[in-house]
Amino acid sequence: MPSNPKLQAYINGKIQPYEDVVLHISDLSIQRGYGVFDFFKVQDGQPVFMKDYLERFNESARLMELQVPLTEKELADTIYQLITINNLPISGIKMILTGGYSGNGYDPAEPNLLIQQLPLLLPAPDIVAQGLKVITHDHVREMPRVKTINYAMGIRLIKQIQKAGASDVLYQKNGVVSEFPRCNFFIVTQDDTIVTPSEDVLLGVTRKNALALAGKNYKTEERTITIAEIATAKEAFLTSTTKRILPIVQVDNVIIGNGKPGAVTMGLLQDLIDLEKKL
Structure with a gap:
C-alpha cells in the first residue's frame, strides 16, 4: 500500500481509493503472469512523452492479443484525471492490462485495466x-x-x-x-x-x-x-x-x-x- 492513503487509482472505468482497487484471484496476471504494462513520468502535473508510451502500451497489448478497453484519447483523459486528483509534484503513472478473469485459469478473458500513480524519486x-x-x-x-x-x-x-x-x-x-x-x-x-x-x-x-x-x-x-x-x-x-x-x-x-x-x-x-x- 502507498504511504499516502489519499491516493486514487483507476480500475475498469472507476477512479477510487487504492485500498478499493482489487483483482479477483482468477485473473490471468495472478494465475499465469499474463499481462502487459507501461510506465512514464509526470513532472509538475505534465506527463512526459506520454504519446510514445501510450503507443507502446497499445502495441504490447496487440502483440499479446489483449484488447485495451479505452481509446488512446480516453486513456489519456483518464490519466489526466488521476494527475489532477492525486496532485503529486513528481510521480510515475503505471498502466497494467491483464489477461482477465479466466474460467479455467488459462484461457484469456475480458482484460482488466488498472492505472496507478505513485511518488517518484529520480537518481541521486x-x-x-x-x-x-x-x-x-x-x-x-x-x-x-x-x-x-x-x-x-x-x-x-x-x-x-x-x-x-x-x-x-x-x-x-x-x-x-x-x-x-x-x-x-x-x-x-x-x-x-x-x-x-x-x-x-x-x-x-x-x-x-x-x-x-x-x-x-x-x-x-x-x-x-x-x-x-x-x-x-x-x-x-x-x-x-x-x-x-x-x-x-x-x-x-x-x-x-x-x-x-x-x-x-x-x-x-x-x-x-x-x-x-x-x-
Whole structure:
C-alpha cells in the first residue's frame, strides 16, 4: 500500500481509493503472469512523452492479443484525471492490462485495466557522479518487443546482483548483449560513436530520445554489441524512464574507460533533462 492513503487509482472505468482497487484471484496476471504494462513520468502535473508510451502500451497489448478497453484519447483523459486528483509534484503513472478473469485459469478473458500513480524519486546526484557497476547473465527475454509483466528472471537475480556489489544485470547470449530487465544499454566507442543493441530489446522511449539527441552531435548506430566490444568501449550507459541516463563504469570485472562517468554520457544526460523541461 502507498504511504499516502489519499491516493486514487483507476480500475475498469472507476477512479477510487487504492485500498478499493482489487483483482479477483482468477485473473490471468495472478494465475499465469499474463499481462502487459507501461510506465512514464509526470513532472509538475505534465506527463512526459506520454504519446510514445501510450503507443507502446497499445502495441504490447496487440502483440499479446489483449484488447485495451479505452481509446488512446480516453486513456489519456483518464490519466489526466488521476494527475489532477492525486496532485503529486513528481510521480510515475503505471498502466497494467491483464489477461482477465479466466474460467479455467488459462484461457484469456475480458482484460482488466488498472492505472496507478505513485511518488517518484529520480537518481541521486552522487549515484550519477559515481556511475554504476553491473554484471551480466545468460538470458534473452521472451518477446523482447513486448513490455510484459513477467520480470521473473530480473527479480530472481537481485540477490546475485547485490552479492556482486552491483546495481543491475545486463542480459547476454553467446557473447551478444541485449538489455537490462528495466533499461536499455549503450556504449560509446573510441571514435565517439554511440551504439545500442538492435535485437532482442524493448524499444525504450528514453532510448529513442537518447538516440535522437546523440544524433545531433555524434554518429549513432543500432547494431550488435558483444561482451568483447564492451571491454574496448570509451564509455557505457543505460537509459530508462526513471533513471534517465546513468553512466556505467564497470561490467563484470571490466572497467569501462577510466572508470569514471564520461563527458559524452554526462552531456547526453543534460540534453535529456533540458528536453524534458521544454515539454
